[in-house]
Amino acid sequence: MDPRWLSAALGVALIVAAEAAAQPAPQPAGSSETRSDWNVSAGYSTFAFRDIAITGIPMDGSPTSLEGGGPALGGRYERSSRGRRHRFDVTFARASGLEYLTTVDRTPVPAGDHAVRVEGTYDYRAYPARDVAISGLDLGVGVQTGLTWRSLSRRYAPAIDHSRSEREAGVAGVAAARFGRWPRAELEVAWTAGLAIARSSQTHTGDSGVDVDYWGGGWRSDLALEGRLPIAGHTHLGGRYVLGRIWRMSNHHTYSSGHGQLTFGVLYVR
Amino acid sequence: MSAERRRYLAIALLPLLAGACQSVLGPTEIEGEWQAYTSAHFSLHVRPGTFAEQSIPTITEWLEDQYAVSNARLALTYSGRVTGLLYPAAEDAGRTFDRSGTGYPETESFKAVCTAPLDGGLLHLLAHEANHVILWVGLGRAGTSLMREGLPSAVVSERFHPVGPSFLYDWTTRNATRLPPLIDLADDDKWEGYPQDVAYNTSASFLAYLIETYGPDPLKRLHGATSAEFVRRFEQAYGRPLDRAEAEWKAFCAARSRA
Numbered sequence: 184m185d186p187r188w189l190s191a192a193l194g195v196a197l198i199v200a201a202e203a204a205a206q207p208a209p210q211p212a213g214s215s216e217t218r219s220d221w222n223v224s225a226g227y228s229t230f231a232f233r234d235i236a237i238t239g240i241p242m243d244g245s246p247t248s249l250e251g252g253g254p255a256l257g258g259r260y261e262r263s264s265r266g267r268r269h270r271f272d273v274t275f276a277r278a279s280g281l282e283y284l285t286t287v288d289r290t291p292v293p294a295g296d297h298a299v300r301v302e303g304t305y306d307y308r309a310y311p312a313r314d315v316a317i318s319g320l321d322l323g324v325g326v327q328t329g330l331t332w333r334s335l336s337r338r339y340a341p342a343i344d345h346s347r348s349e350r351e352a353g354v355a356g357v358a359a360a361r362f363g364r365w366p367r368a369e370l371e372v373a374w375t376a377g378l379a380i381a382r383s384s385q386t387h388t389g390d391s392g393v394d395v396d397y398w399g400g401g402w403r404s405d406l407a408l409e410g411r412l413p414i415a416g417h418t419h420l421g422g423r424y425v426l427g428r429i430w431r432m433s434n435h436h437t438y439s440s441g442h443g444q445l446t447f448g449v450l451y452v453r
Numbered sequence: 454m455s456a457e458r459r460r461y462l463a464i465a466l467l468p469l470l471a472g473a474c475q476s477v478l479g480p481t482e483i484e485g486e487w488q489a490y491t492s493a494h495f496s497l498h499v500r501p502g503t504f505a506e507q508s509i510p511t512i513t514e515w516l517e518d519q520y521a522v523s524n525a526r527l528a529l530t531y532s533g534r535v536t537g538l539l540y541p542a543a544e545d546a547g548r549t550f551d552r553s554g555t556g557y558p559e560t561e562s563f564k565a566v567c568t569a570p571l572d573g574g575l576l577h578l579l580a581h582e583a584n585h586v587i588l589w590v591g592l593g594r595a596g597t598s599l600m601r602e603g604l605p606s607a608v609v610s611e612r613f614h615p616v617g618p619s620f621l622y623d624w625t626t627r628n629a630t631r632l633p634p635l636i637d638l639a640d641d642d643k644w645e646g647y648p649q650d651v652a653y654n655t656s657a658s659f660l661a662y663l664i665e666t667y668g669p670d671p672l673k674r675l676h677g678a679t680s681a682e683f684v685r686r687f688e689q690a691y692g693r694p695l696d697r698a699e700a701e702w703k704a705f706c707a708a709r710s711r712a
């Protein structure tokens with residue numbers, strides 16, 4: 184993980200934690216009290232890709248990683264009470280400026296190579312354990328389902344184009360810990376892990392003109408750290424860092440891909 | 454430590470635990486010291502002071518020759534650079550035996566355990582792994598294990614050691630009673646059931662024969678065919694059923710061996 188990202192994420196976490204701790208003691212919140220948020224955010228997302236030869240634990244991955252980065256945009260609607268939460272998320276991320284990274288060198292690949300990810304998820308989360316150990320710490324569990332479209336476009340020297348796109352549907356479980364003063368400032372860390380099934384399309388416009396569709400499946404996980412704090416009236420400032428990884432296996436094609444995404448946005452809270 | 458501090462510590466450890474799961478379930482990382490040697494089409498990474506580093510001039514000459522031969526035999530145009538990690542021992546590479554390797558074509562890389570001596574076996578290993586990259590980039594994703602593992606051996610150069618087609622044709626004749634039916638080798642569900650040397654050599658011998666007899670074009674049309682499509686697409690590409698081509702291939706190998 185890039186240390187600058189980690190620093191930024193920890194900075195957000197500390198600010199929100201300090202704000203949360205400074206809030207007055209929570210009033211008993213009835214289960215009927217709800218909050219609705221609209222959120223738009225923007226930031227930066229990294230992309231990393233390695234092909235896998237031998238599956239199992241640990242996976243035998245390529246010594247070369249394909250990496251890059253670019254803008255990320257997000258939108259979200261959330262409806263929550265202190266005990267539960269429904270969230271709809273949409274994310275767009277595009278990575279370019281890709282490079283091959285090994286332990287000894289870094290080599291740019293053709294400038295037009297790029298990766299795109301468009302993701303829509305629904306997340307339901309319940310917080311059955313509240314004020315665990317210390318006041319304001321809630322533990323949650325949940326389920327997430329969603330659809331993702333990914334593409335990776337490459338040009339191999341001298342002019343062999345290869346592109347692959349995937350349509351993926353998945354379901355995952357979520358474990359979360361939230362600290363704060365609901366419904367005001369809060370900080371949350373959540374780990375999401377689950378399974379996905381994907382349909383891939385591949386085009387290879389080099390020598391053979393192969394055009395192939397195939398099914399695959401695999402595992403995915405996200406580690407997310409996010410926080411919010413009020414800045415004026417109904418307006419909050421939110422920050423989110425996500426470290427995501429997928430592992431995909433299909434006939435004669437297995438790979439691991441990851442992304443890190445740091446976004447900041449404004450929330451309108453009702 | 455007070456109870457309150459222990460609680461805060463436990464809270465702080467939660468994200469670290471989740472992060473550790475992310476790492477354990479992911480691919481292995483490459484560790485330790487490496488030195489890179491670059492040629493026209495290869496970047497070879499070796500551990501300093503090892504047999505592989507001492508053999509870089511010869512290995513580079515082998516691989517550059519193989520690069521040209523693979524492009525020529527299959528009429529490919531690939532001109533990118535391949536990264537190869539040459540490990541000094543199996544345990545360093547996380548493998549169970551020496552002289553093994555793996556290709557990672559999408560990132561134009563391979564790994565191989567590179568142990569002495571500089572013989573035909575080592576050349577074949579390195580050429581086979583480099584070919585995984587060259588052929589994937591040049592032809593796209595193979596549809597069967599027969600094609601994915603057979604083709605990289607079928608086009609191994611024989612300029613320095615006779616470990617390419619001439620070895621495969623001779624091996625085919627000497628092992629005539631052990632050869633699996635090609636229709637079974639083209640079935641990925643049955644591929645793993647055969648001894649690895651038999652599956653690899655039989656596939657490679659047949660594909661080398663097809664390239665030598667019919668040229669690269671029909672093979673390119675067959676390359677992406679899946680197990681379910683293989684027999685039908687073979688007949689479309691070569692104008693003859695697979696079982697007839699199989700008999701012709703065996704006769705070809707026998708004639709080559711007699712010669």
